[in-house]
Amino acid sequence: MTEPREEMEFDVVIVGAGPAGLSAAIRLKQISPDLSVLIVEKGAEVGSHVISGAVIDPSGLDALVPDWRERETPIKTAVTDDRFLWLTEKSAFPLPGFIMPPLMSNHGNYIVSLANVCKWLATEAEALGVDIYPGFAGAELLIEDGKVVGVATGDMGIEKSGEPGPNFARGMALKGKYVLLAEGVRGSLTKRAIAEFGLAKESDFQKYGIGFKEIWQVTDANHKPGLVQHTLGWPLQDSVGGGSYIYHLEDNQVAIGFVVHLNYKNPYLSPFDEFQRLKTHPAIKGTFEGAKRLSYGARAISEGGYQSIPQLAFPGGALVGDAAGFVNLPRIKGSHNAVLSGIVTAEHVAAALAAGRSGDTLADLDAALRAGPIGKDLHKVRNVKPLLSRFGTLLGMGLAGFDMWCNTLLGASLFGTLRHGKPDYATLEPAAQHQPIDYPKRDGVLTFDRLSSVFISGTNHEENQPPHLHVADLALQKSSELDIFAGPSTRYCPAGVYEWVDGSYVINAQNCVHCKTCDIKDPNQNIDWVPPEGGGGPNYINM
Amino acid sequence: MKILVPVKRVVDANVKIRVKPDGSGVDTANVKMSMNPFDENALEEALRLREAGTATEVVIVTVGSEKSAETLRAGLAMGADRAIHVKTEAPRIEPLAVAKVLKAVIASEAPDLVILGKQAIDDDNNQTGQMLSALLGWPQATFASKIVIGAGTIDVTREVDGGHETLRLALPALVTADLRLNEPRYASLPNIMKAKKKPLDETSPETLGVDIAPRLTVLKTTEPAGRTAGIIVASAEELAAKLKQAGVL
Ligand SMILES: Cc1cc2nc3c(=O)[nH]c(=O)nc-3n(C[C@H](O)[C@H](O)[C@H](O)COP(=O)(O)OP(=O)(O)OC[C@H]3O[C@@H](n4cnc5c(N)ncnc54)[C@H](O)[C@@H]3O)c2cc1C
Ligand code: SF4
Numbered sequence: 001m002t003e004p005r006e007e008m009e010f011d012v013v014i015v016g017a018g019p020a021g022l023s024a025a026i027r028l029k030q031i032s033p034d035l036s037v038l039i040v041e042k043g044a045e046v047g048s049h050v051i052s053g054a055v056i057d058p059s060g061l062d063a064l065v066p067d068w069r070e071r072e073t074p075i076k077t078a079v080t081d082d083r084f085l086w087l088t089e090k091s092a093f094p095l096p097g098f099i100m101p102p103l104m105s106n107h108g109n110y111i112v113s114l115a116n117v118c119k120w121l122a123t124e125a126e127a128l129g130v131d132i133y134p135g136f137a138g139a140e141l142l143i144e145d146g147k148v149v150g151v152a153t154g155d156m157g158i159e160k161s162g163e164p165g166p167n168f169a170r171g172m173a174l175k176g177k178y179v180l181l182a183e184g185v186r187g188s189l190t191k192r193a194i195a196e197f198g199l200a201k202e203s204d205f206q207k208y209g210i211g212f213k214e215i216w217q218v219t220d221a222n223h224k225p226g227l228v229q230h231t232l233g234w235p236l237q238d239s240v241g242g243g244s245y246i247y248h249l250e251d252n253q254v255a256i257g258f259v260v261h262l263n264y265k266n267p268y269l270s271p272f273d274e275f276q277r278l279k280t281h282p283a284i285k286g287t288f289e290g291a292k293r294l295s296y297g298a299r300a301i302s303e304g305g306y307q308s309i310p311q312l313a314f315p316g317g318a319l320v321g322d323a324a325g326f327v328n329l330p331r332i333k334g335s336h337n338a339v340l341s342g343i344v345t346a347e348h349v350a351a352a353l354a355a356g357r358s359g360d361t362l363a364d365l366d367a368a369l370r371a372g373p374i375g376k377d378l379h380k381v382r383n384v385k386p387l388l389s390r391f392g393t394l395l396g397m398g399l400a401g402f403d404m405w406c407n408t409l410l411g412a413s414l415f416g417t418l419r420h421g422k423p424d425y426a427t428l429e430p431a432a433q434h435q436p437i438d439y440p441k442r443d444g445v446l447t448f449d450r451l452s453s454v455f456i457s458g459t460n461h462e463e464n465q466p467p468h469l470h471v472a473d474l475a476l477q478k479s480s481e482l483d484i485f486a487g488p489s490t491r492y493c494p495a496g497v498y499e500w501v502d503g504s505y506v507i508n509a510q511n512c513v514h515c516k517t518c519d520i521k522d523p524n525q526n527i528d529w530v531p532p533e534g535g536g537g538p539n540y541i542n543m
Numbered sequence: 544m545k546i547l548v549p550v551k552r553v554v555d556a557n558v559k560i561r562v563k564p565d566g567s568g569v570d571t572a573n574v575k576m577s578m579n580p581f582d583e584n585a586l587e588e589a590l591r592l593r594e595a596g597t598a599t600e601v602v603i604v605t606v607g608s609e610k611s612a613e614t615l616r617a618g619l620a621m622g623a624d625r626a627i628h629v630k631t632e633a634p635r636i637e638p639l640a641v642a643k644v645l646k647a648v649i650a651s652e653a654p655d656l657v658i659l660g661k662q663a664i665d666d667d668n669n670q671t672g673q674m675l676s677a678l679l680g681w682p683q684a685t686f687a688s689k690i691v692i693g694a695g696t697i698d699v700t701r702e703v704d705g706g707h708e709t710l711r712l713a714l715p716a717l718v719t720a721d722l723r724l725n726e727p728r729y730a731s732l733p734n735i736m737k738a739k740k741k742p743l744d745e746t747s748p749e750t751l752g753v754d755i756a757p758r759l760t761v762l763k764t765t766e767p768a769g770r771t772a773g774i775i776v777a778s779a780e781e782l783a784a785k786l787k788q789a790g791v792l
Contacts, residue, residue, distance in 0.1 A: 006733045044555070045575050116573055136732055156729045169731040217564065252564070294561065458575075460557040539557055539575050 005152055005173040010036040011353055013176030015138035015151055015189055017041035018050055019114065019335045020321020021182030022121040023064050023342025024349075029128035031350040037130045038174060040153060042137035042514075044535040046122040047115035048458075049514055050184075051213055051297040051543040052335060053245055053257060054114040055079060055106055055228055059373065060339025065124065074116035076250050079106040080226030085283060086394075087234040092283035095232075099401040101408040103380060104331060106228050111247045111255075113542045114335055137531030138189050139171060141179075143196065147315035147359045150175035151189065156533055159464050177358035178349045179317035182342070185300045186516035188530055190323040197314040204307040205423045206325050207385060209242065210517045211301045212275045212494060213257040214453075215542060218291040223252045230332075231284075235277045238392040240264045242271075244278050245332065246287065253294070253542070254287060259301060259332065262424040262492075262521050263389055266434040270491035272298075273439035276447040280440070288446055296453040297540050298494035298515045302327045302334065306382040307417060312345070312369060313362040320345050328377055330384045330400065337374045344369055380407040386418035428523045431486035450496035454511050458539030459495065461532050467509035468532035469497065469518065476526055477505050485523050492521050513538045544598045544692070544714075546589040547654035548623070549645055550582040550605050552614040553665040562766045569665070569764060578614045581660025583621070583727035585720040588690055589658055590622045590728075597692045600624050602652060606644050606755075608632050612743065619738035620730035626743040627652075633748075633755055638666075640748075640755035642674035647751035649679065654715065656697065661686050661719040672719035682712040688723040 012028055014021045017039050025037045043049035056075075061068050068075070082105065084095040122132055139154035151174055157167035181190045185208065194200050227248040236242050241261030248254050258275035279285060302308075302325035309326070312319045320341050327334030348362045369375060383403045388396035406413050421427075442448050461468075471477055481487060482500055489498035495513045499506040514537045519529040554560065554569065555577040561570045578586075592598040603618040604627040605611045615626035629644050649657065662669035676683035684699035688707070691698040699718055700709045712718075730738070748755045776782045786792040 008733070008736070047573075048575060113573075119573065131736075133732060133735065153732055156731070167726060167728050169729050172732040456559055458557055458559055539555070541558070541573050541575075 003170055005170055007173040007175060009175045010038045011176065012037045012178050012180065012349060013150055013174045014039040014180045014182055016182035016184060016187070016323070017043075017046045017122060017132055017134065018118060018182060018184050018321060018338065019060070019121065020184070020323070020338035020342045021180065022118060022125050023060065023339040024180050024182060024320050024346045025125045025130040026064060026121065026128060027343045027346035028350055029125070029130055031347065032354065033129065035350070035353065038176070039125070039130060039132045040136045040138050040151070040174065041132065041134040042531050042534055043134055043537060044539060045134050046132060047118045048134075048539050049537055050115040050118050051299045051540055052114035053213070053247055053255060053332060054112050054335060055109045055247060055333065056112055056114070056117070057109050057331075057333055057336040060336040060343075063343055064339055073120050075110050075112050077111045077225050077248075079109045079111060079228050081224065081228065082106045083227070083229040085229065085231045087231050087281055087283065089234050090282060092231070092281070099398070101401070101404045103404065103408060111226065111228065111249050113249070115540055115543045135535040137534045138183075139531050141189050141192050141196070142173060142175070148179045148193065148317045149359065151179060154531055154534055158466060158533075160466055162466055165464065176317075177353060180320050180345060180349070181317065181323050182320040184322045185302050185325070186519055186529075187323045190319055193314055193317075193319070194310055199310040199314060199319070201311075203310050204304060204420050206302055206308045207304040207420050208262045208424055208520050209259045209301045209303050210262055210271050210298060210492065210494065210515060211257060211259045212272065212298045213255055213543060214296050215294045216254045216256065216288055216291045217252050217294055218254045218287060219289070220252065222287045222289065222291065223254070224248050225250055232393055232397060234281065235274050236260065236393070238394055240269065241388045241393060242274075244284075246284070254291070261303060261388070262300070262517065263422070263427040265427050265429045266437070267428050267431050267485040267488040268434055268436045268491065270437065270439060272450060272491070272494050276442055277440060279446050285446060293448070293456065295456050295541060295543065297457050297538055297543050298513055300516045300520060301332075303329045303385050304420060305329055305385055306375070306378040307419060309370070309378070311366055313365045315361050316359045318345050318349075318362055318365055326374055326378065328381055330381050330404065337377060340372070340374050341369060344372060380404060383413055383415050383418045386420055387415075389421050424520055425523055425525050428485055428488060428521075430484050450494065454495045454513065457513055458541070459511055459513055459537060460539065461510040461512070461536035463510060465533050467507050468530050469507050469509050469512065470528040470530060471505065471507070472526050472528065474505060476524055478503065480524055481522065481526070489518055489522065489527070492517050544592075544656060545600045545602065545652070545654045546592065546598045547649065547652055547657045548582065548586045548589050548601060548603045548618070549641075549657070549659050549671070550586065550603050550614055550618050551579045551660070551663045552576050552605065552607055552611045553579045553663055556580055556664060562764050566763050566765060568761065576610070576613070578617050579660050579663045581662060581664070581720055581722065584722060584724045585658040585660050586618055586621055586623060587725045587727040588720060591725065592690070592692065598656075602627065602654065604629065604645065604648050606631065606636055606641050606748070615743055616738050617730060619741040619743070620735040621728060622734070625741060628743060628745045629751065630745055630747050631755060635757050635761070636755055637757050637759060638668045638670035639674055639758070640753070641671050642678055643753045644748055644751060644755065645671075645675050646678045647753055656714060657717045659717070659719050661721050672717060676717040679717065681715055681717050683717045683719070684710045684712055685719040686721045687718045688721050690718060690724070
């Protein structure tokens with residue numbers, strides 16, 4: 001395991017084949033076809049770990065592949081109807097259009113499977129000569145003389161004991177003149193880079209939500225292709241942020257999902273059960289009558305927005321896409337910004353390479369990104385999240401609507417730029433201050449338990465490997481996570497990975513869907529998510 | 544000695560199979576595909592024989608669509624020396640058609656040993672190896688769990704009811720591999736990179752003069768009925784009563 005790694009050199013090494021990484025690769029090759037560009041992706045295939053709503057704003061693709069509308073792509077369903085509801089337990093109230101400024105409109109957007117869009121972008125990238133290697137995780141940042149010189153892929157075939165097994169294969173060192181971290185939300189190498197180079201010193205901390213998604217095959221009568229519906233309110237209490245989305249795609253498929261902001265306080269809250277309960281609302285359940293659930297998944301989503309953007313460039317590389325957190329929270333959209341950040345980063349890298357530079361800090365990148373479309377998109381909505389955190393959903397959303405109008409019409413805000421309260425791990429309150437929540441029993445038709453859900457996510461990990469969820473201090477987990485907070489990991493984990501059995505912490509790592517919530521929400525920051533053996537994790541289809 | 548290993552691209556074993564809503568077949572759109580696991584065992588065995596110095600060349604072959612080339616690249620990454628792609632976009636290729644194509648490939652490749660997977664996990668036909676052996680007039684040993692090469696012969700141990708059976712075949716011969724034969728290796732990243740440069744020849748059933756038109760008709764594909772939920776009984780008496788009720792006792 002300490003034997004030297006085989007080494008290979010490239011112009012640019014990219015970690016993660018999501019929209020950000022793929023766009024960066026495509027743009028690099030568009031500018032300089034001779035560059036050698038490599039992408040490693042931990043999913044078994046491109047797209048198998050990508051999960052998103054997804055209504056996409058095409059501004060990113062328009063800039064990357066201007067003639068995409070003339071091509072054969074998986075982007076087929078334009079948004080035709082856009083609804084926004086406020087839910088109470090029994091009723092639903094449409095929110096009048098004037099509350100929301102035009103930036104919230106979904107006109108001109110498309111309902112897609114972002115995973116399938118990534119598969120398509122991967123074929124575009126490969127046609128340009130990009131080398132994409134799915135099934136290999138970036139496991140280690142290679143740092144020499146204070147700069148990132150590459151990444152190493154994980155070793156394969158290590159046994160539970162930590163010893164190499166009969167099929168052991170040493171990871172490979174992939175050296176790049178520049179390394180782009182495009183790992184999406186809460187990337188594991190990104191976390192190291194942020195710590196190593198102090199990238200978040202000047203910015204507010206990142207904020208997160210956990211997003212769920214199920215795809216259903218609905219009956220013809222209930223299928224309204226092009227319909228987009230968002231809800232706020234029930235089943236969440238006003239003090240808990242979050243909401244649902246329902247998107248009607250092609251082929252009788254409907255995506256339903258739910259986002260719960262991870263700054264919730266009650267350790268008894270179970271985001272998974274809130275999502276299951278949401279589906280039973282009278283205004284929602286009708287769509288799923290006679291329907292069949294096809295898939296399930298969950299993933300953290302970044303919510304910090306403008307204030308939380310860390311420094312992007314570091315010596316030898318940069319953060320791209322949601323590794324840096326470019327989601328526009330009120331629009332629940334980040335994929336367009338992921339693409340745009342891939343483009344702008346590629347342009348800076350290509351210019352540096354053309355000037356014969358390598359391994360330095362791309363000095364102008366941060367300013368360019370903030371001054372460009374991403375900065376503008378996020379600046380307008382920068383106060384939404386802090387307002388929701390301070391005033392709850394109902395009042396917060398009213399103030400946020402007002403604030404977005406001010407930013408749209410006046411280009412300024414009465415609030416200036418609000419800061420985020422606390423990081424998400426610090427918001428949990430001791431269980432003694434809260435009541436357990438009694439969630440309704442699942443019926444196995446419309447609502448399900450975690451295990452049958454994980455089953456249809458196709459999640460799989462090579463069994464005989466050491467767990468990829470590292471608990472730094474098990475005694476602390478017991479004395480704090482369990483004794484003070486009543487084991488919130490057993491509720492926030494969407495895959496049922498964590499269990500407290502007779503006072504001992506059981507980690508069913510093979511069920512992990514790589515959402516990263518434990519890495520974010522554990523009250524003591526005691527859990528570290530590291531990539532398992534490449535190819536492990538969910539095998540999402542059409543997510 | 545030259546070994547030929549036919550391989551098939553199938554829906555990955557970890558994917559939850561979904562039948563198309565109209566019952567016309569299994570939905571493979573956007574689904575992860577991999578090399579048939581039994582074929583990995585076959586290839587692994589061939590590679591071990593080559594590494595042991597018994598075999599000199601390992602050639603893999605597949606019959607299938609454009610995309611099947613990925614499966615050949617995966618086999619080359621595991622260590623095969625070269626690959627042959629018999630390309631066809633035919634949606635369904637029956638075992639007999641595959642056996643005929645393989646016979647034609649074998650006529651020009653002249654391997655001493657052919658190792659196939661015992662069956663493909665998609666159709667579970669378990670026929671191609673046997674049909675090919677009949678077409679070739681070669682001896683066959685199916686469900687191999689161990690292979691030992693002798694002088695002009697091979698000894699193949701196969702799992703049978705209640706024990707093991709060892710057969711000695713004269714070469715050239717055909718063997719089908721069971722899971723217990725070995726544990727296939729990972730394709731390492733450096734080997735996947737090198738595999739891109741290994742030779743991959745293309746041909747087609749037409750060029751080989753084989754008619755692959757299906758002879759069977761698929762009437763319908765359905766999902767297995769879901770299991771009904773279990774119940775928890777309070778006592779042995781209740782269990783006995785329930786079992787009687789169900790007609791088991
Ligand atoms: C539930 C939900 C709903 C959403 N809805 C929408 C929507 O409707 N519209 C919209 O525009 N946006 C939406 N978003 C946000 C959008 O999905 C993200 O902004 C977008 O996916 C970010 O792209 P990315 O390329 O930065 O990261 P990702 O899409 O997360 O891609 C990162 C890739 O990197 C890989 N990776 C990570 N770490 C490693 C590693 N160490 N080694 C190798 N590979 C690695 C991952 O497997 C993944 O494939 C939603 C998000 C969620 C969670
Ligand atoms: S173990 Fe952590 S990363 Fe994995 S599914 Fe659970 S919360 Fe998400």
